[in-house]
Amino acid sequence: MLVGRTTEQTELRRLLEAAGSGRGGALVLRGEAGIGKSALLSYAQETAGEGWTVLRATGFEEESDLAFAGLLQLLRPVVDRVDALPEPQSDALCAAVGTGGARPGDRFLTGLAVLSLLAEVAEDGPVLAVLDDAQWLDEPSVEALLFAARRLVAERVALVFAARDGGFRAAGLPELELGRLAGDDARLLLDELGVPASARERVLASAEGNPLAMAEFADSVGGAPLAGASPLTAPDRVLAAYRAKVMALPERSRLIVQLAAAESRGILDLLLAAAAHFGAGLEDLAEPEAQGLVTVHPDRITFSHPLMRAAAYASVPAARRVAMHRVLADVSADGSPDCTAMHRAAAAMGPDEPAAAALEGYAERASARGGPASAAGVYAQAARLSPEPADRVRRLTAGAWAAQQAGHAEQAAQLADEAYGQTADPERRAELAYISSFWLFEDDRPAEAARLLTDHARPVNGSRRSASMLQTAATYAWFTGDEAALRLAGELLGGRTAVDRSVRGLAAVQAGDYARGLPLLTELAGSLADSGDASAAMQTVSVASLLPDDTVLPLVRELIQESRRRGWIGRLPYLLHVLARVQIYAGEHRDAEATVAEAATIARDTGLRKRIERLDHLVARIAAVEGDEERVRRLVSGSMAADGNYGLTALALLDLGLGRYEAAAARLAAAREEGGVSAALIFAAADEVEAAYRLGDPARASAAARRFEAWADASGQTWARAVALRDRALLTGEAEHFEAALELHAKGERRPFEWARTALLYGEQLRRARLRTRAREQLRTALDLFTELGAAPWADRARTELGATGEVTAPASAGASPLAALTPQELQVVRLAAVGTSSRDIASQLFLSPRTVEYHLYKAYPKLGVNSRRELAGLLHFPGDDPRTPSRTDGLAGVVGATSLGGPERAASYTGAR
Numbered sequence: 001m002l003v004g005r006t007t008e009q010t011e012l013r014r015l016l017e018a019a020g021s022g023r024g025g026a027l028v029l030r031g032e033a034g035i036g037k038s039a040l041l042s043y044a045q046e047t048a049g050e051g052w053t054v055l056r057a058t059g060f061e062e063e064s065d066l067a068f069a070g071l072l073q074l075l076r077p078v079v080d081r082v083d084a085l086p087e088p089q090s091d092a093l094c095a096a097v098g099t100g101g102a103r104p105g106d107r108f109l110t111g112l113a114v115l116s117l118l119a120e121v122a123e124d125g126p127v128l129a130v131l132d133d134a135q136w137l138d139e140p141s142v143e144a145l146l147f148a149a150r151r152l153v154a155e156r157v158a159l160v161f162a163a164r165d166g167g168f169r170a171a172g173l174p175e176l177e178l179g180r181l182a183g184d185d186a187r188l189l190l191d192e193l194g195v196p197a198s199a200r201e202r203v204l205a206s207a208e209g210n211p212l213a214m215a216e217f218a219d220s221v222g223g224a225p226l227a228g229a230s231p232l233t234a235p236d237r238v239l240a241a242y243r244a245k246v247m248a249l250p251e252r253s254r255l256i257v258q259l260a261a262a263e264s265r266g267i268l269d270l271l272l273a274a275a276a277h278f279g280a281g282l283e284d285l286a287e288p289e290a291q292g293l294v295t296v297h298p299d300r301i302t303f304s305h306p307l308m309r310a311a312a313y314a315s316v317p318a319a320r321r322v323a324m325h326r327v328l329a330d331v332s333a334d335g336s337p338d339c340t341a342m343h344r345a346a347a348a349m350g351p352d353e354p355a356a357a358a359l360e361g362y363a364e365r366a367s368a369r370g371g372p373a374s375a376a377g378v379y380a381q382a383a384r385l386s387p388e389p390a391d392r393v394r395r396l397t398a399g400a401w402a403a404q405q406a407g408h409a410e411q412a413a414q415l416a417d418e419a420y421g422q423t424a425d426p427e428r429r430a431e432l433a434y435i436s437s438f439w440l441f442e443d444d445r446p447a448e449a450a451r452l453l454t455d456h457a458r459p460v461n462g463s464r465r466s467a468s469m470l471q472t473a474a475t476y477a478w479f480t481g482d483e484a485a486l487r488l489a490g491e492l493l494g495g496r497t498a499v500d501r502s503v504r505g506l507a508a509v510q511a512g513d514y515a516r517g518l519p520l521l522t523e524l525a526g527s528l529a530d531s532g533d534a535s536a537a538m539q540t541v542s543v544a545s546l547l548p549d550d551t552v553l554p555l556v557r558e559l560i561q562e563s564r565r566r567g568w569i570g571r572l573p574y575l576l577h578v579l580a581r582v583q584i585y586a587g588e589h590r591d592a593e594a595t596v597a598e599a600a601t602i603a604r605d606t607g608l609r610k611r612i613e614r615l616d617h618l619v620a621r622i623a624a625v626e627g628d629e630e631r632v633r634r635l636v637s638g639s640m641a642a643d644g645n646y647g648l649t650a651l652a653l654l655d656l657g658l659g660r661y662e663a664a665a666a667r668l669a670a671a672r673e674e675g676g677v678s679a680a681l682i683f684a685a686a687d688e689v690e691a692a693y694r695l696g697d698p699a700r701a702s703a704a705a706r707r708f709e710a711w712a713d714a715s716g717q718t719w720a721r722a723v724a725l726r727d728r729a730l731l732t733g734e735a736e737h738f739e740a741a742l743e744l745h746a747k748g749e750r751r752p753f754e755w756a757r758t759a760l761l762y763g764e765q766l767r768r769a770r771l772r773t774r775a776r777e778q779l780r781t782a783l784d785l786f787t788e789l790g791a792a793p794w795a796d797r798a799r800t801e802l803g804a805t806g807e808v809t810a811p812a813s814a815g816a817s818p819l820a821a822l823t824p825q826e827l828q829v830v831r832l833a834a835v836g837t838s839s840r841d842i843a844s845q846l847f848l849s850p851r852t853v854e855y856h857l858y859k860a861y862p863k864l865g866v867n868s869r870r871e872l873a874g875l876l877h878f879p880g881d882d883p884r885t886p887s888r889t890d891g892l893a894g895v896v897g898a899t900s901l902g903g904p905e906r907a908a909s910y911t912g913a914r
Helices: 006-020 037-048 069-075 079-084 087-097 109-122 139-149 183-193 197-207 211-220 234-247 251-263 268-276 282-290 306-314 318-331 337-347 353-368 372-384 389-405 409-420 426-442 446-460 464-480 483-493 498-510 514-531 534-542 549-566 569-585 589-606 609-626 629-636 644-657 661-673 679-694 698-715 718-732 735-747 752-768 772-789 792-804 824-834 839-846 850-864 870-875 890-898 904-911
Strands: 025-030 053-058 127-132 157-163 175-177 294-296 301-303
Touching: 006 025, 006 037, 006 127, 006 157, 006 175, 025 037, 037 053, 037 127, 037 157, 053 069, 069 087, 069 109, 069 127, 069 139, 079 087, 079 109, 087 109, 109 127, 109 139, 109 157, 109 850, 139 157, 139 372, 183 197, 183 211, 197 211, 197 234, 211 234, 234 251, 234 306, 251 268, 251 282, 251 301, 251 306, 251 318, 268 318, 282 294, 301 306, 318 337, 337 353, 337 372, 353 372, 353 389, 372 389, 372 409, 389 409, 389 426, 409 426, 426 446, 426 464, 446 464, 446 483, 464 483, 464 498, 483 498, 498 514, 498 534, 514 534, 514 549, 514 698, 534 549, 534 569, 549 569, 549 839, 569 589, 569 609, 589 609, 589 824, 609 629, 609 644, 629 644, 644 661, 644 679, 661 679, 679 698, 679 718, 679 752, 698 718, 718 735, 718 752, 735 752, 752 772, 752 792, 772 792, 824 839, 824 850, 824 870, 839 850
Parallel strands: 025 157, 025 175, 053 127, 127 157
Antiparallel strands: 294 301
């Protein structure tokens, strides 16, 4: 009987009932050791009952660096179903758990494979997966399980994690904090335990409301007083009590229990083989089993509680512990080289090259299986066992790269710094500086990162490493507006390749020399058709906002499609960011919000904090166009210091739409004073022209117009030349500039918001000149475009101007799209379904299960007024390319995919879409 856990039991039943009816979910139970988490997991298993597939795993502290140990333990009963998964997923999962598979792929592809496998098993009946001591699960397993847990929607799957406070972060999942028992609940438990009234106060005082401590101390009520001045917590006292029980066992029974604790996995054959070396055998488990310390199964042994195992291990003297691990290393050598390596390391008493080499081999295997987080820690452990300095530096460097690949930039920098101080080799130091630069950027120190890279690239200039370093330094310098660093990077690169010359182009753009800089960036994009160069591809994407959409969009779509097909999940937030920005400028706001929603979900799961901030700023522009002041401020708050240009330009656009011209002008001036040249700031020069014009400040309007016109002429983009003509029309009052601008809008790149603004401004001028018929034509165009965009304040202005011409207009709410009722995920699913993509393929592309895809479709149908997929195609309009368009060349995407995410591409993923 569980006492005092009514709320937790209710939540578990609710979770199971929902999962049983096709609404999957997850729950985290959190609390101190002994508080009742394991008992609640057992309650969930009992409640699930017949018809459920129950999977269980327990984290062990000694296995926290053993990549995918937790996942293998959990999925072992169902891993034979992996062949039902799409090939990239099955390969990744088989590689992760060591059952085959040569291509682990993106580390988050394993999480998608876990989701798909659980959903596949759930087709035969609901699934309950429980994970105890989650704070000790290896990180690759945790990443995969959380990735799956956050995507449970329509699957018959429930995941329950139990973890101690700290050490296990599960953002986005509901949590229950288990408190200590008090009052009637505590006394009721003592009744259940049969504690006599004379001893209850002593037990209560000693146990401090911890249920496991109360159960353990109930056996001691006849002995010495339990309460006292001890500084130990209740879990610590339980640990001490468990240790005393182990020490009281007969010698050989004690030894085999201690050996089981050292072995950790509970494999009975392995344990008995090791025990034979110490003269113990199966019969010696009888006494500890009779006392309830362990349970012996046909193929394994389990401890009654994780604290019992910890107590048994802690009770082993140091010399005996070393001997045990040596024996365990020997008996596990044929079956598990990874476990052998860990046991050899545990047996090492100082520098030990064979142990270090074994750990290095394990780290290499962990990386190959898609577990870089585990590999990082193992490489570091191998380095510290290395007798030779060169071996230490090599292994620390490998660990730093593994940590960087796992998304742990700070840990990577710490390992790199440790290695840096132990070597004088300039090539190695350059490599270590490269690794450290990623953390400096993550820590909002991009200028320092750029200097570190240029300083260390100079001594090794001309090497392949130096080129990557200088390209990354240029990205950082572009972000911070450091013209000198950009120039230096360009000079050191030398201009041998289009990528090198593009750095010089960025430096020229930074200096305002668009006529020299933009052609070099255009050359970079053109070089892709011939070279298929990965660096050129990523550099092109990183400067995409400065290039024409028809140059960038095909490449971005190709890379997105190939990333989906191959499961390269980690780079998608960056690529989707670029796509969303193009969609916003094209007026496809709903599509952009769906793209951003997907990118933000993946960015959260992959730890890209800065990317989430930049995605917020994209959506802030939509909110600014729509006049949603509260949403704009919410989206840009908290990140202004790190990314001021984006936030200030979004707020300025909001002010401009609401007629607050002084505020708009002030914000844009502040954005320019912050330094740097971002695409957002270049484009906002046109906003500054209009604000200054309406304030009657022709000098300021002229300066802003010159800046924008210089960029527009150099870029060759039709929409930009149209806006430059609009600016000239405002400054000169000459109608022919408006007419020329409107002609360009009509035949150029799709920029409906800018077209509408040009039509509005021209309509206002015509109305003031009393040319009402001509004014109405322009104002109707503006009103229609603004209404389609949901740009309420701008539509109101056009409506007011039309009223001033004597024309009565429709109310503001007319013409809403049926797509407006869909959620971002529903919109993505519907668009793919409408072009004939199967549910299975949609699931693979959007990292969902097929059941969730069908769930979103059935929720979308009534909102759209349709009953089937066949009706979707005729209903929906698809701006831009078909969302399922296949890649043009596997070659280019394959080269890009092979490039390490620990390299410049990761840096670009933070800074590129400026």
